[in-house]
Amino acid sequence: MYKNDHNPLQNYQASNSRYDTMQYRRCGKSGILLPLLSLGLWHNFGHADDYTKARDIVRTAFDNGITHFDLANNYGPPYGAAEETFGRILKDDLKSYRDEMIISSKAGWDMWDGPYGNLGSRKYLIASCDQSLKRMGLDYVDIFYHHRPDPDTPLEETMGALDHLVRQGKALYVGISQYSAEDTAKASKILKELGTPCLIHQPRYNMFDRWVEGGLLETLNTEGIGAIAFSPLEQGILTNKYLNGMPNDSRAVKDARYLNENHITTEVLEKVQQLNAIAVDRGQSLAQMAIAWILRNPEITTVLVGVSKTVQLLDNIKSLENLKFTEEELARIETILK
Template structure:
């Protein structure tokens, strides 16, 4: 079921000063600069969402200098609906601004029934992107990712599909997500030999999820590949949302698929201690968690997801202070270790 736009917003006039305050970082050794904060459309853009609110979030993002919008084939619910709604908003508000945007999508998780609607085969990846482009009303995306490793498909086949997609003009650049250090190095070599360099890696990374520090960040630095960290707030744990309990309107209370009550209770004492450090820095807990990632130049951009435009404006303020003293870093590590 499509979202009805009962209360249409006035015509969009983007902020003329949108590029004045957002810092941008070079994505690896490419010619692409990305904003230090990017917007993910994983939640709150499907057919169960408020279309007017979704438009407001995207408008706010662009007005704040966020030029990178990140999607995937199965974002919704239902699958495909986030791309479809983004396509509607793109046509309404951003059609004339297409060349100022970096739009990405992905494939790698289950999308349609049968053996060809999942994982990493060439058939699936190319078919999925064709469907994504149709849903969004685009001729091409700027970045197309393989969404997750597929141990059953030869890496050469998956990377060959990414190379073919670029050569067909359906994507300008390609990326991978959640690949470990070893497989990332292999993917980089294969794509380099094919003549389509790997632009970017999208790993899950936060103060509480540090797996990328076990070799992956070293590989992307050595190979000149960019990175975009997702789930920087650990699905909301690294915010002030749960400091006084679990609100009725929170993701934990309404939808326990991605964050469970036990996870919150297990970590809330640490978050309370971290929040005291954030206060001394003049930041919210969320801002400090994002800034903590951006302190590392290997992180090109941090991918945030929000339910309200106000949350996004708050998150963006993290770029105002990404420097940490040695004492702050030691205190943070001690809290997390304990």
């Protein structure tokens, strides 16, 4: 079922120093603190991926104070596989640490055939949450998100379903993803009236995709909602990976659905090289600077990182050693990005 499906890592005990260096930030106006870095399982946790590597990534994250693990119903491939993999890691290693973890899942994109396996209906969200819990072997998730806006389903129905999941005890908190500032305010109002405030918003945000700065961050601040930024490295573009062409093991070569040569243009690479020069001056890798640049904003609670190797995760964690920017550095970055 899994690549390299053997079990060499036994008797795991979490590092006693796991909370010594990780920094945490309050999520909106809630009682929840989240680590400045959270681990996403969008890629590299499918059935065809190496289970030992996936397990090592999760353990390394937890050993370094990353307590938040982010999934969705259709992460894989195939759909559901990442939740199954994570559930197995929980059973193998982390079951005794469950109360130290924030585990989230989502529904909103295509999941199963027919008219009830997509978007934002009450039927889809509640059924999907039940399936996710079964795959992970959990009684509840800490956060359950609506994964994307659904223009055809009344917002009251979608938010009502999220509220219902909390009242059923299947989720402790709820969130939304990729909602506009206007729809976020509407959703927040509905959820507050239902008695289940929106904990967190998951928007796409990085140096090359700054739509959240057009009003969403102000709305989140006003509503007391936290934010977890996904795709902080623009699918790997904001790393050293593409400075000298297209590596054979890169996502752009292996999986062109989300990143390909049309995204990595000469103009983009010129900007990346200029940004990399600033990162070098700061004593950081480009990836580290890109993460720090997002976290400079107090409305961002945490940055969601996805990795294929533990060395990448450890490199990302080092970004927290230098989160401050001078006015000159910010001005140079703005000049490049514009």
